[in-house]
Amino acid sequence: MIDVSGYELTPEEIDILDHPLVGGLILFTRNYYDQKQLKDLVKHIREVTRNDILLATDHEGGRVQRFREGFSKIPAIGDISQLSKRYQLDTDAFTRKLGWLMAAELQAFNIDISFAPVLDINGISEVIGDRSFHQSPDQIVKLASQFIRGMKDAGMSATGKHFPGHGNVLEDSHVAIPIDSRSKSEIFALDMAIFSEINKQELLDAVMPAHVIYPEVDELPAGFSSKWIKQILRTDLGFDGVVFSDDLSMEGAVQMGDIVERAELAITAGCDMVLVCNDPSGTVKVIDGLPSDIVMGELSIKRVLGLKSSSQFDFQTLQRSQQYQDITYTLNTINEL
Secondary structure (H helix, E strand, O other), X not given: OEOOOOOOOOHHHHHHHOOOOOOEEEXXXXXXXXXXXXXXXXXXXXXXXXXXXXXXXXXXXXXXXXXXXXXXXXXXXXXXXXXXXXXXOOHHHHHHHXXXXXXXXXXXXXXXXXXXXXXXXXXXOOOOHHHOXXXXXXXXXXXXXXXXXXXXXXXXXXXXXXXXXOOOOOOOOOOOOOEOOOOHHXXXXXXXXXXXXXXXXXXXXXXXXXXXXXXXXXXXXXHHOHHHHHHHHHXXXXXXXXXXXXXXXXXXXXXXXXXXXXXXXXXXXXXXXXXXOOOHHHHHHHHHHOOOOOOOOHHHXXXXXXXXXXXXXXXXXXXXXXXHHHHHHHHHHHHHO
């Protein structure tokens, strides 16, 4: 999965998108000007790719929402419980409606998935913070399950991140190499138990491992560890959905070698799709430099294609629906107070 630089595709990006190894594209704030531009960009992306490309973004709500003007202002998921109490809302229903709203607005522009929700504990990590539903694993499971059901009501698959948990390390894996030195039993009983429980409910379609080292389990970061992905996630937890790497250009991944080596290691460890973002030269190096015998297996391709949206509606149709009008009225009331 790659990214692009701006509001329109460059000739070089068009060539890259047509490469047989490119199966996904992630959109950022720099790719959004207004709704018409986004619609045209998505249409062009789908026209120039030979693969049935998976279009993604990070649209969690709060401080991580890539498209703002013209889109609903989704609150940070860490504020949902407090907002529900303050405005006397049914927490479960409100959470589910927010998941639906986030997903429905993106799918109205033919974007398949948002990398959401965050399943990390709101612990000591500043980069997580209110991106987490709660401090309590039980509350996270309760709220995240409703949010995911809302996403699925809109036809969007859910991606839980950052397996097995990023909330209890202080360092930000975007700019550092976090190490979680807690015992294996504590990690499994707290952080990973969230992923395990939601997976038992058959709500997770994809997982994104953390660029965090858990030395009591393995010396490799989770996203490069076959022990974490193949053994613990796939075998022990029985997860059979998509495994995305986190962005391979992040600081938490650089210890694993150059960008091509990182991609190869992540794929070998069990990732179905690797992300290379904010590094155009690195993108070219990966698609040109991966060994010729490394290809997506049939099972990986089937898993990834299973995340494609099946919804067929435009934004104007969405806005006219009673469901949309009800939740946006509630949000507008909250945002105005």
